[in-house]
Amino acid sequence: MHIMEGFLPVDHAVGWFVVSAPFVVAGAVKVRKILGERPEARLNLAAAGAFAFVLSALKMPSVTGSCSHPTGTGLGAVVFGPSVMALLGTIILLFQALLLAHGGLTTLGANVFSMAIVGPWVSYAVWRGMRSVGIAIAVAVFFAAALGDLATYATTAVQLALAYPDAQSGFWGAALKFGGIYAVTQVPLSIAEGLLTVVVMNALSGRAGKVDEVAVLAGEVRR
Amino acid sequence: MTINRSWWLIAAATLIIAAPLLLPGIGGEFKGSDDLGTKAIAAARPDYQPWFQPLWKPPSVEIESMLFALQAAIGAGFLGFVIGRRTAGKNVSDR
Structure with missing residues (x-):
């Protein structure tokens, strides 16, 4: 999902910065609020960031014969709401842009939008939607993480199609082409991410379990 | 279970x-x-033509993979720490 340094036209690069910036600011405000009001959630917030940090470093093979990496943003989005992941995801993307030459500073706005905004919001919407109709926590977490991951890559494909529409088939042709590269590769990986997110959620909630592990992780219910 | x-x-x-x-x-x-x-x-x-170049690039594939491994290790290490604290807490309360 990383658009490489300098590979978005200037107007697109600036545009995505403008779109993403308010989400990141809102995320920073939310993180401050959580740290201040729910000190018992600090470790879990850091763990959610660490989970995204691990998963976004692991490039895995896929059935398309290419490699890609999961995003790991679903866990934090489900537990703390999507806005905190805008901040945590931006930190991860900055790390990769500066130290790994992976992604970039000029494309940071676009990459933040796909990985740290769209992915977490899709995860959160899926989670809330499935829980509201009474689907089990583990199942809802799985779908939230998997679909958020997939949405991130679909967003990258759309961003590239907007910047580089096909000469003949226009936006949709380009969206299909980039979708083939990014989104199709991502299907098995997002399933794996969904499974791992359920495992880590269980492990993190430790003895809490049962009642509502997610609320406990978010520090909303005192142990 | x-x-x-x-x-x-x-x-x-x-x-x-x-x-x-x-x-x-x-x-x-x-x-x-x-x-x-x-x-x-x-x-x-x-x-x-890309209009901006990365400020710094890992000089070789080896260095790049080392940094990726470091990223994963930091994340996994911290996750393990938190999970370990939880598990330890459970055992203590069981006793």
Whole structure:
């Protein structure tokens, strides 16, 4: 999902910065609020960031014969709401842009939008939607993480199609082409991410379990 | 029971990741999708010149993979620390 340094036209690069910036600011405000009001959630917030940090470093093979990496943003989005992941995801993307030459500073706005905004919001919407109709926590977490991951890559494909529409088939042709590269590769990986997110959620909630592990992780219910 | 389920989930995730390497008939060089995306842009717009270069690039593939491994290690190490604290807490309360 990383658009490489300098590979978005200037107007697109600036545009995505403008779109993403308010989400990141809102995320920073939310993180401050959580740290201040729910000190018992600090470790879990850091763990959610660490989970995204691990998963976004692991490039895995896929059935398309290419490699890609999961995003790991679903866990934090489900537990703390999507806005905190805008901040945590931006930190991860900055790390990769500066130290790994992976992604970039000029494309940071676009990459933040796909990985740290769209992915977490899709995860959160899926989670809330499935829980509201009474689907089990583990199942809802799985779908939230998997679909958020997939949405991130679909967003990258759309961003590239907007910047580089096909000469003949226009936006949709380009969206299909980039979708083939990014989104199709991502299907098995997002399933794996969904499974791992359920495992880590269980492990993190430790003895809490049962009642509502997610609320406990978010520090909303005192142990 | 959740511990048991976790092992099954980990096994399933491992299978999904390993399958492309093990199944016959899945070819390819397993290049990164990010690089393939960049190549597709170059193919669609041969005259496009990136207008900004990374400030610093890992000087070799070895250094790059070391930094990726470091990223994963930091994240996994911290996760392990938090999970370990929780598990230890459980044992203490069981006693």
